[in-house]
Amino acid sequence: MRLNIQNVSKRYNKEKYGLKDYSLTIENGILGLLGSNGAGKSTLMKIIATISQPTDGTIELDGHNILQDPNYIRKMLGYLPQDFGVYANLNAFEFLEYIAAMKGVGGAGLRNRIDALLEGVNLIESAKLPIGTYSGGMKQRIGIAQALLNDPKVLIFDEPTVGLDPEERMRFRNLISDLAESSIIILSSHIVSDIETIADEVAIMKSGTLITKGTQAEVISKVDGKVFETLLENNSLPDFKTKNLVVNTNRQKNKVWVRYISNNPVNGSEAAAASLEDAYLYLTSNNN
Numbered sequence: 001m002r003l004n005i006q007n008v009s010k011r012y013n014k015e016k017y018g019l020k021d022y023s024l025t026i027e028n029g030i031l032g033l034l035g036s037n038g039a040g041k042s043t044l045m046k047i048i049a050t051i052s053q054p055t056d057g058t059i060e061l062d063g064h065n066i067l068q069d070p071n072y073i074r075k076m077l078g079y080l081p082q083d084f085g086v087y088a089n090l091n092a093f094e095f096l097e098y099i100a101a102m103k104g105v106g107g108a109g110l111r112n113r114i115d116a117l118l119e120g121v122n123l124i125e126s127a128k129l130p131i132g133t134y135s136g137g138m139k140q141r142i143g144i145a146q147a148l149l150n151d152p153k154v155l156i157f158d159e160p161t162v163g164l165d166p167e168e169r170m171r172f173r174n175l176i177s178d179l180a181e182s183s184i185i186i187l188s189s190h191i192v193s194d195i196e197t198i199a200d201e202v203a204i205m206k207s208g209t210l211i212t213k214g215t216q217a218e219v220i221s222k223v224d225g226k227v228f229e230t231l232l233e234n235n236s237l238p239d240f241k242t243k244n245l246v247v248n249t250n251r252q253k254n255k256v257w258v259r260y261i262s263n264n265p266v267n268g269s270e271a272a273a274a275s276l277e278d279a280y281l282y283l284t285s286n287n288n
């Protein structure tokens, strides 16, 4: 499958753009949209899910214009909105039956499908309790289950790992990684480590624009040879920060350990292996 987003803009009002001339091609696999709050991730996802219309541009799924024919993608879409509201009085079974009815999923296999999904998101034991009694992470997991209900070929998860603990994240990853071969999976986060463990490819966004897209290795390679660590005197840190992009610090007795990105490392620095977080901070910083 191939989703082709071309020159898409979303203008909310006179001076406010959610997306600006945004182009991206997405193929099967897991793509992580990474960007700080306000970068435009939710705007892009809503437009792909045909919940929101762009002001400009085209989007094609396997050559079909989905802005003109939104039903083409809706039939094969699973979507977890960022502000996923649930029906507090329904239990997990009832809620998934309700969503199934809305999506036109039915038949003899439905009960088994619901059981398997509840198993997959580790909610089977709480499935008879009203969703209103669930924790934030449990609500998020029922949201993930509903997105998967209709065997979707295009899956959009807006900040799916919010509220999930490490074990639940691993479950989520396992749940979607089998689907990635035959479907397009897009997930967003503002936390690098969430994307790092799950996504095959990463698209870094800032202010409604695409900064870069590639495999994790390709994105990381953009800071190869630029990441350094050194020990500084405590009082020299403020000045150092004005001249270098500091990505991490760790105070020791009288000194401070600093990880930074630079083309001209200071004397006494040691080169460090670049990480996705380094690349993200470097590529979204203003002085790169």
Ligand SMILES: Nc1ncnc2c1ncn2[C@@H]1O[C@H](COP(=O)(O)OP(=O)(O)O)[C@@H](O)[C@H]1O
Pocket (backbone or CB within 6 Å): 012, 013, 016, 017, 018, 035, 036, 037, 038, 039, 040, 041, 042, 043, 044
């Ligand atoms: N309905 C709206 N009306 C006006 N501005 C909006 C609306 N939705 C989002 N925005 C603005 O568009 C930009 C992108 O927002 P959003 O897509 O929610 O970013 P993200 O999901 O990456 O945090 C932000 O500056 C946000 O304030």
Ligand SMILES: [Mg+2]
Pocket (backbone or CB within 6 Å): 041, 042, 043, 082, 158
């Ligand atoms: Mg968002």
